[in-house]
Amino acid sequence: MAATIRIDQQENLNLIADQINGFLQHAKTSGHSDLETWMRPQLSIFNQLNHGHWPEWLTTVNALPTPDPLAKVQLDQPAIQTSGELSVTSTELENQLQQLSPWRKGPFSLYGVDIDTEWRSDFKWDRLKDHIADLDGRIVLDVGTGSGYHLWRMLGAGAKLALGIEPTLAFIAQFHAVAHLLANQQATILPVTLEQLDRAPLFDTVFSMGVLYHRRDPLGHLRELSECLRPGGELVLETLVIDGDGQQVLTPYDRYAAMRNIWFIPSVPLLMIWLKRLGYDNIRLVNQEPTSLEEQRATHWTDFRQSLVDFLDPDDLSKTVEGYPAPLRAILLANKT
Numbered sequence: 001m002a003a004t005i006r007i008d009q010q011e012n013l014n015l016i017a018d019q020i021n022g023f024l025q026h027a028k029t030s031g032h033s034d035l036e037t038w039m040r041p042q043l044s045i046f047n048q049l050n051h052g053h054w055p056e057w058l059t060t061v062n063a064l065p066t067p068d069p070l071a072k073v074q075l076d077q078p079a080i081q082t083s084g085e086l087s088v089t090s091t092e093l094e095n096q097l098q099q100l101s102p103w104r105k106g107p108f109s110l111y112g113v114d115i116d117t118e119w120r121s122d123f124k125w126d127r128l129k130d131h132i133a134d135l136d137g138r139i140v141l142d143v144g145t146g147s148g149y150h151l152w153r154m155l156g157a158g159a160k161l162a163l164g165i166e167p168t169l170a171f172i173a174q175f176h177a178v179a180h181l182l183a184n185q186q187a188t189i190l191p192v193t194l195e196q197l198d199r200a201p202l203f204d205t206v207f208s209m210g211v212l213y214h215r216r217d218p219l220g221h222l223r224e225l226s227e228c229l230r231p232g233g234e235l236v237l238e239t240l241v242i243d244g245d246g247q248q249v250l251t252p253y254d255r256y257a258a259m260r261n262i263w264f265i266p267s268v269p270l271l272m273i274w275l276k277r278l279g280y281d282n283i284r285l286v287n288q289e290p291t292s293l294e295e296q297r298a299t300h301w302t303d304f305r306q307s308l309v310d311f312l313d314p315d316d317l318s319k320t321v322e323g324y325p326a327p328l329r330a331i332l333l334a335n336k337t
């Protein structure tokens, strides 16, 4: 059965429909028909997408060369890699991929093209990989997956199927460019927010990384994450935090490190209280570190040529340009009771 995307009306969606059909097929043949049944009605969202550049991005993705069937793919290295023979040169491929810039989350190394993204997302993966429950055979959800870099690392760590959700269409296009070149259908992505998702407790592990502070209703976000987890399943929560006791949270007056959409940056003890009150159990902090200038920096794959260093006080790198504490990030794990 074709994925529920009206490919007759939007020819450009063929590639996405094929990718999603492959994912649904994997779900079905691996004994997860419930995932397939749950996802199918939600695919109609693809027919409602409305962004000036979306048709352009789809054209770029559709024009990518056919991947080499003998390509060597590596999903367990810092850069998501594939190498082999293509019908175009690496310079031509680089020009195509540059049309999808800015690339924020990565890195990727695709047929000789090294996409040096603004963020070294592998650093975050390294901070959590030895603490989380073994992903072998798991069905995982990554909320706010961006370009989907971590979805590939989840598969590389043994997950059976990895679903991402992401409302920013530029990142959806990047995900599909990478998925096409990797020729992999064990991961896919839905263009929705967590609030829009028709949530069901189907996932063994749910990741929410870099999203909580963007939400005006952070407790609502934590509750919605729990609605996606099976009982006993694991939440992996990564977010900005401040130093402080169980009653402290920072709400910026306006911007934080030049970002407009930051609402709540709690202390770790307060975050733990929120998780506990929402019914999570076995709550533990597994990592806490300031964001380094090596992890977030401008590259020629980004747009403004500005990055973390420009958002910190030049005279005191422990503060943002607005005078708040510089970004400090924590990773917490918890189980759904």
Ligand SMILES: C[S@@+](CC[C@H](N)C(=O)[O-])C[C@H]1O[C@@H](n2cnc3c(N)ncnc32)[C@H](O)[C@@H]1O
Pocket (backbone or CB within 6 Å): 105, 121, 124, 143, 144, 145, 146, 165, 166, 167, 168, 171, 192, 193, 194, 195, 208, 209, 210, 211, 214, 215
């Ligand atoms: C800071 S990025 C983090 C990307 C990736 N998870 C990581 O940790 O590197 C936050 C992402 O969450 C997405 N996002 C923002 N609000 C969201 C929501 N309500 N539901 C799902 N994703 C959201 C943004 O579009 C963005 O791509």
